[in-house]
Amino acid sequence: MTEYKMFQGCTIGNRIPFLEASARMVFDKLGIKTSEGPFACCPDPVGFNSVDHTSWLAMGARDLTIAEAEEKDIISLCNGCFQTLKLVNKELSHDEHEREKINKILGEVGKEFKGTINVKHFVEVLHEVGEEKIKESIKNDLSGLKVACHTGCHYNRPSEIVQTDDPLKPVKLREIVAATGATPVDYDEEVLCCGAGVGNTEEEPAMQILANKLSSAMNAGAEAIIVNCPACFQQFDTNQKKAEKQTGNSYGLPVLYVTELLALAFGMKPDDMGIKFHRTRPKDLLEKHNLA
Amino acid sequence: MVSVDFELRKKVMDAHIGDTLKYCYQCNRCTDVCPVSQIAPDRYNPRGNIMASFLGINLFMGQKDNFGIWGCTVCDTCDEICPQKIELTEIFTVLKNMSIAAGEGPDYYTTQASTIYDAGKAIPSQPAIERRREQLGLPKVEEPDVSEVQKILNVTKLNKILNK
Helix, strand or coil: CCCCEECCCHEEEEHHHHHHHHHHHHHHCCCCCCCCCCCCCCCCCHHHHHCCCHHHHHHHHHHHHHHHEEEEEEEEECCHHHHHHHHHHHHHHHHHHHHHHHHHHCCCCHHHCCCCEEEEEHHHHHHHHHHHHHHHHCCCCCCEEEEEECHHHHHHHHHHHCCCCCCCCCCCCHHHHHCCCCCEECCCCCCCCHHHHHHHHHHHHHHHHHHHHHHHHHHHHCEEEECCCCCHHHHHHCCCHHHHHHCCCCCCCCEEEEHHHHHHHHHCCCHHHHHCCCCCCCCCHHEEEHCC | CCCCCHHHHHHHCCCCCCCCCCCCCCCHHHHHHCHHHCCCCCCCCHHHHHHHHHHHCCCCCCCCCCCHHHCCCCCCCHHHHCCCCCCHHHHHHHHHHHHHHCCCHHHHHHHHHHHHHHHHCCCCCCCHHHHHHCCCCCCCCCCCCHHHHHHHHHHCCCHCCCCC
């Protein structure tokens, strides 16, 4: 069985680690093996790349060399880390001029980028494990639960490089969710960004985008929103109250990481995966579907 | 009077984005799908940014309100939809890098970069979260070699950009 280098990233690792708890529970159950590495920041494709592209390439390349040294692929729990590492890997593998430039920089710390490993998003890996294997582990059938799937932008774009899924109509997350018995609803704003990126610059437009997204999901009858990115998770979960305040709407729409949904379907307890740390409380939802 | 900023034009054209930019015919599909343009049409317009970049008209630096470039939410939707396969987000990254080098841009970006320079991580480890990880049965996050990170970022001159 392949062992991956775990790249949980700064947000999950050092701010909202409960998302990692459900991911590890699900990985164990499905036989996905991982090990740790002394990775630095990926770094952030929205923030750090906007500051200095060359520094972003060099930092990303340094992280990749750590996995290369063990000849293991990386599994990322975060869209941002995934996109950075995937893009840097691709750019330096295909652009000899850039690779030489970056390797000269890495030479200062005795490292060299070779381009010998792959970077995967955990949704890709779960999808490869397959519907059958997921279904074998299900203890709580989630039939009757209607959810809105939100993959976030950096999971499937730019599609020419990341090659995970359809760039404007992603299906893998929906198929994983459907394997639990839950129903992914169709909603108009499914591929709309969560708004976190522009939120770094100004809060008001970010909250308006978030509100439009939440309204669209709720109008389609969703009882929860399912995500696979910690930045999107924080935007939906932590900032939902701000979006309510700005627009005067009331949502109270719980947000679950797809690994939390799977862990609940596998019969694991909400307390063991730290669901109590969510800001938008999913208590009523869990009680309604006998998952509490 | 409109003047051409040749340095801006050169940087944009040099950013290994192929020749695709020259073939933009201003169809506006990028702006049509842009989530920020939809809610703030007077303040953010990717089509306009592409036209100005190509012509070398510097609408970006020295403005009171720099939302015109920093309003981009980096969703990469425009890149997917462009019929001429222009990598718009890469061009916007060039503009943002220039804005930061000119000492402009929202504080968030330089603050985050500064944290990464100091700690190797955008969000450094903290005792309360370490305890929570332990309670959840999670292994310790392995710390990166910060001195290595700083050596790299000194070579790329990020320390100068951040006044370190």
